[in-house]
Amino acid sequence: MQRKALGKMGKLAENLTAGSLIMEAFLRLLKEKPFTDITVHEIAGKAGISRSVFYLHFEDKDDVFQKVSGEIIGEFLQLFDSYLEVEERGRAGQTGGVLQAAGKICHHIRDYHFFYQEGFRDLSFITGWAEHIFSRLQRIYNDQAKGIFVAYGLVGCMNRWISEGAKGSPKERARQFVEVFSFLLDVGKEKGNLGSTVTY
DSSP states (O other): OOGGGGGSTTOOOSSOOHHHHHHHHHHHHHHHSOGGGOOHHHHHHHHTOOHHHHHHHOSSHHHHHHHHHHHHHHHHHHHHHHHHHHHHHHHTTOOSOHHHHHHHHHHHHHHTHHHHHHHTTSHHHHHHHHHHHHHHHTTTOSSHHHHHHHHHHHHHHHHHHHHTTSOSOHHHHHHHHHHHHHHHHHHTGGGSSOOOOOOO
């Protein structure tokens, strides 16, 4: 499935494949019910394919979740990379763009809160997501402990929002995201040159 296909529920990528149809159908079902209540029969029916075609592309519904997870987390990480670039420019004295970049992250999380809510039932999902974030923070932190603190702190804040049903506007959450991230960056201020000069 093309990466943009998962960015808009109901819109498929230009080059449709059975695999992309299955993942789109799975996401629609996940929006309606918990993962444990979804069956391969339902996924195939929603995708308009047979069970035999399903098994040509995926081993089971867990396999579908893993593939969908790779797409959605990949999209999040692209947005997070963009945010870090803008935030780093802000700390270097270049103004603007931080709130907009954070807003894109918050829109993404709100659009897929049902997916993240399911993922947070699994500790390995939480640690995997945090480790992806940590790997991106390596360019900011020389101290591994600080990087881990920030990564898990951000995941914890996002988990709280998701567990509440992703209520509130993405703009409001984006401002909170920027404030939290800036606060976490400033934790390492005394032992490094990590001061944050965020400009909205």
